[in-house]
Amino acid sequence: MSGHSSKPTVGPLPDTTVDSPFVPVALTRLVWSLFAASVAVLIASVRFGGGWGVPGVVAVDGLTVLMWVVVTFFSGVVHSYSRRYMAGSAHKTRFFVAMSGFTAVVMALVAADHVALFGFLWAAMGLLMAELIGITDGWKQAQAAAAVARKYFTASSVLLGVALTALWLETGATTISGIGAAADTLGGPMWLVAAGALVLAAMIQSALIPFHKWLLSSMTAPTPASALMHAGFVNAGGILLTRFAPVITVDSTLMLAVVAVGAASASGGKLLKSVRTDVKGKLGCSTVGQMGFMIMQVGLGFFGAAITHLILHGFYKAYQFLSSGEQVERTSPSEATEHTVGRATSVVGLVVALLTGLAGGAVFTSLTGKGATVDSGLLLTFFVVITTLHAARSAIQHTALSTLARYGAVPLVFLPAITVYAVVYEGVSGLLTVSTATTELTLLHGVIAVGFVGIYAAIETGVHEHSQRLYVALLNATQPSSNTLLTSTEDYNEY
Known part of the structure; x- marks a missing residue:
C-alpha cells in the first residue's frame, strides 16, 4: 500500500495555562524579561557606545550585548514552546531548571573576562547541555547519549584549560582582554600549543568533522533542547575563536588551517546529509556543515561574518527543529519514490x-x-x-x-x-x-574553493550516487554511537 497514511489526534492538546507548575511559568517569564532587558542594553550600547564591567572579571562589549539578545530570544521561544511540549512529563520542572541554567551560563560566558571564570563557565555549559540530552532517567539510550556528549565536552574543556594556561604563562595576563593586548608578543611553541588547543576546543563544541558524533548521538534530547543545541550551543566555537581573535591571527598559516578544517566540515556535512532519511538526522548533518562555514569565515579573518552566520543559522535551525514534526510523513516505498539524495539539474x-x-x-x-x-x-x-x-x-x-x-x-x-x-x-x-x-x-585557498564547488556540483547532479563505496562510507560516518540507538520501543520509559 503506497501513499500517505495518518491517524486522527486522540484528545485535545494540553492547555499550558491550566495547572501549569509554578517553576516553568516563572522561568519562562524570567527569560523573556531578560530578553527585553538585553534589547534595552543593546539600544543603549548602540546609541552611547563604550563598554562596562568589573575590571579583571567581567567585560561587557558589543559582542556580549548582541549575544545576550540572541541567546535570550532563542531561549524564550524554546521555553514557551516547551510548556506545551513537556506538559505531562515527569521531568518538566527539571528540564526547565536545566534549560534556564544553561541560558544564564551562556549569558555569563559571553561577558566573562577572567580566564578562570571563562573556563569554568565553558565547562558548566557543556555539563548542562549533557543534562538536557539525557533528561529522561528511565531511558538507557538517553543516558548513553548524555555520556557520549559529556565525554566530548570534557575534552573540549580540558583543551580550553590547556590553551588558557599556556596563554597565562606566555603573557602573564589573567584576563582575555589582557591576553589580547599582549598578542603582539605571542609566538613560538607556547603560542602554538595555545592556538592549536583553542581551535580543537572550538571544533569539538561546534561538532565539526571528525568530532560530529556527539551531535548525531544526541537525538534522544527533547526537540526543544535540540533546538537550543543547534541554534545556540554549537555556536560556542565561533564565539570562542572570536574572543581569542588576537591569538589565532598571529600566524597566517594557522588561519589557513582553520579555513581548511572549516571547509572539510562544510562539504562533509553536505555529503553526510545526502544519505540521511530521517528529519532530525538531516538537520544534525546540516548543522555540521553550517558550523564548518562559520569556522571558515573565522579562518578568512572575517569575525563579523562568522557571528552573522551563527545568528542567521540559529534562527533557521531553531525554526526547523521546532517545526520538525510537521515534516514527518508516513509513506510506503514505491517505484515513484524520489531519490533521497542528489537530483539531476538541467x-x-x-x-x-x-x-x-x-x-x-x-x-x-x-x-x-x-x-x-x-x-x-x-x-x-x-x-x-x-x-x-x-x-x-x-x-x-x-x-x-x-x-x-x-x-x-x-x-x-x-x-x-x-x-x-x-x-x-x-x-x-x-x-x-x-x-x-x-x-x-594562496594556492590552497583556490584548491579549497574548487573542491568545494566540485562536491556541491556532484551532490546537485547526483554523480556521487553512483559509488556504492562512497555511499557506505558516508552512511557509516552518519551513524551515532551504537548504545544510543533505540532498538525497541519498550526500551523507552519516561516515567
Whole structure:
C-alpha cells in the first residue's frame, strides 16, 4: 500500500495555562524579561557606545550585548514552546531548571573576562547541555547519549584549560582582554600549543568533522533542547575563536588551517546529509556543515561574518527543529519514490543559478565592500553566495511550483536573502571590537574553493550516487554511537 497514511489526534492538546507548575511559568517569564532587558542594553550600547564591567572579571562589549539578545530570544521561544511540549512529563520542572541554567551560563560566558571564570563557565555549559540530552532517567539510550556528549565536552574543556594556561604563562595576563593586548608578543611553541588547543576546543563544541558524533548521538534530547543545541550551543566555537581573535591571527598559516578544517566540515556535512532519511538526522548533518562555514569565515579573518552566520543559522535551525514534526510523513516505498539524495539539474537551472549567483555577489560586494579586491574578502563573498543560493534553491524545491516558476523564484528569494545577510553583517561588524584580519589568497585557498564547488556540483547532479563505496562510507560516518540507538520501543520509559 503506497501513499500517505495518518491517524486522527486522540484528545485535545494540553492547555499550558491550566495547572501549569509554578517553576516553568516563572522561568519562562524570567527569560523573556531578560530578553527585553538585553534589547534595552543593546539600544543603549548602540546609541552611547563604550563598554562596562568589573575590571579583571567581567567585560561587557558589543559582542556580549548582541549575544545576550540572541541567546535570550532563542531561549524564550524554546521555553514557551516547551510548556506545551513537556506538559505531562515527569521531568518538566527539571528540564526547565536545566534549560534556564544553561541560558544564564551562556549569558555569563559571553561577558566573562577572567580566564578562570571563562573556563569554568565553558565547562558548566557543556555539563548542562549533557543534562538536557539525557533528561529522561528511565531511558538507557538517553543516558548513553548524555555520556557520549559529556565525554566530548570534557575534552573540549580540558583543551580550553590547556590553551588558557599556556596563554597565562606566555603573557602573564589573567584576563582575555589582557591576553589580547599582549598578542603582539605571542609566538613560538607556547603560542602554538595555545592556538592549536583553542581551535580543537572550538571544533569539538561546534561538532565539526571528525568530532560530529556527539551531535548525531544526541537525538534522544527533547526537540526543544535540540533546538537550543543547534541554534545556540554549537555556536560556542565561533564565539570562542572570536574572543581569542588576537591569538589565532598571529600566524597566517594557522588561519589557513582553520579555513581548511572549516571547509572539510562544510562539504562533509553536505555529503553526510545526502544519505540521511530521517528529519532530525538531516538537520544534525546540516548543522555540521553550517558550523564548518562559520569556522571558515573565522579562518578568512572575517569575525563579523562568522557571528552573522551563527545568528542567521540559529534562527533557521531553531525554526526547523521546532517545526520538525510537521515534516514527518508516513509513506510506503514505491517505484515513484524520489531519490533521497542528489537530483539531476538541467542546463537551464545551472545557468539561472550561475547568473543569480553573480548578481548576488555584486550585491554583497556593493553593500559590504568585500570581494572588490583579490584577497580573502573575495573568498568570503564566494562562500556567502554559495551557501545563500543553496538555501534559497532548497526552499524553492520543496514548494509546489512548476519547474519554470522555480527558475524565476530563485532570484526572487536569493537576492533579498543575500541583501539581508549583507546588512546584518555590516550591523554586527559595527558592534564588534575585534578588527577584520584580511589575508592574501594562496594556492590552497583556490584548491579549497574548487573542491568545494566540485562536491556541491556532484551532490546537485547526483554523480556521487553512483559509488556504492562512497555511499557506505558516508552512511557509516552518519551513524551515532551504537548504545544510543533505540532498538525497541519498550526500551523507552519516561516515567
